[in-house]
Every structure is written in C-alpha cells, then in structure tokens.
Amino acid sequence: MIILAPFSTLVPVGIPLSGTWVTGIGGFPNVHRIIGGRSCFLGSRPYQVALLRNGRIYCGGSLIAPKWVLTAAHCGRRISSLQVHLGDYNLRVNEGTEQIRRIRNFFVHPGYNLRPRDNDFMLLELDAPAQLNNYVNTINLTTSCPSPGTRCSVSGWGTIKSPQSMGCWDVEGRG
Numbered sequence: 001m002i003i004l005a006p007f008s009t010l011v012p013v014g015i016p017l018s019g020t021w022v023t024g025i026g027g028f029p030n031v032h033r034i035i036g037g038r039s040c041f042l043g044s045r046p047y048q049v050a051l052l053r054n055g056r057i058y059c060g061g062s063l064i065a066p067k068w069v070l071t072a073a074h075c076g077r078r079i080s081s082l083q084v085h086l087g088d089y090n091l092r093v094n095e096g097t098e099q100i101r102r103i104r105n106f107f108v109h110p111g112y113n114l115r116p117r118d119n120d121f122m123l124l125e126l127d128a129p130a131q132l133n134n135y136v137n138t139i140n141l142t143t144s145c146p147s148p149g150t151r152c153s154v155s156g157w158g159t160i161k162s163p164q165s166m167g168c169w170d171v172e173g174r175g
C-alpha cells in the first residue's frame with residue numbers, strides 16, 4: 001500500500017528536479033493523512049499541480065506532459081469548475097511563476113472503483129500546453145511501485161497550519 005497525502009504527489013527521494021518517477025497521486029481522505037513536514041523550496045517541485053475550486057485547494061496532481069496532468073479519479077466531480085495551477089507555491093500570493101489552465105477533457109481509469117479505490121487515477125487534458133521553465137516542468141511516469149522501505153517524498157498542500165504554501169514530507173513506502 002502506498003501512503004498518500006491529500007492534494008499530494010509522492011515520489012522516491014533523491015530524484016533530479018526534472019523528475020523520473022511518479023508512484024501515486026491524489027488523496028485518501030478517510031484512510032491516511034500526513035501531517036507535519038516542512039515548506040518546500042520554491043521551484044523544487046515543478047511538476048506539482050494544484051486543482052482549485054473557488055480559489056481553494058481541491059486536489060493535487062502531477063504534470064506528466066505539457067498538456068496532461070495525472071490526478072486521482074475521486075477528484076473528478078464538477079471538473080469544469082476547476083482551475084489548474086501550474087508553478088504555484090503559495091496559493092494566496094502571486095509569485096509570478098503561476099500558469100493557470102482549464103480542463104478540456106478528462107479520462108478516468110477504466111478499472112477505477114470507489115471501494116476499495118482501486119486504480120484511483122485520472123488524466124486531465126489541459127486547454128493549452130504548459131510553458132516549461134524552472135518552475136513548471138514534467139515528471140515521468142514510473143513503471144513499477146517502490147519496494148517496501150523506500151524513502152519517498154510527498155509534496156502538496158495540506159489543510160493544517162499552513163494550508164496555502166506547498167509542503168514537503170519524507171515517508172517510507174510500504175508494500
């Protein structure tokens with residue numbers, strides 16, 4: 001089982017900033033939450049995407065191609081009302097690095113089911129491609145899950161203490 005935080009992306013530690021792995025995305029609101037961690041450095045997670053509704057964080061995702069975001073299937077309600085924030089850090093401050101997109105189309109994993117949330121994946125097609133730079137970049141998909149005990153890094157926006165700035169956590173993957 002992979003531990004995920006709400007609104008987060010989980011990757012093995014020690015990857016280049018451009019990224020080589022994505023092992024999971026999205027949240028499990030009633031299963032495991034990760035609290036604590038530290039503030040990420042601005043620009044250290046250029047693949048991290050924030051999905052906002054009415055200006056508030058709703059879900060996270062990972063930019064896997066200039067027009068494609070991987071997120072959780074359970075984030076698929078009222079897709080048309082979501083804003084996709086790329087290159088964001090503090091959701092209430094304009095850092096000048098943000099690129100905002102809308103969702104043109106979405107594709108839920110055909111094997112997704114709500115309980116026990118198998119295949120909780122969804123692809124979002126953006127209305128315009130991201131402009132890749134130091135703050136917005138893609139991460140490659142992995143071909144396998146990390147082995148148990150692998151140290152992983154989680155990033156995203158939580159809801160405790162500092163909900164508006166991107167946080168980073170180190171966790172140990174479980175099989």
Ligand SMILES: [Ca+2]
Nearest residue numbers: 089090093095
């Ligand atoms: Ca911002």
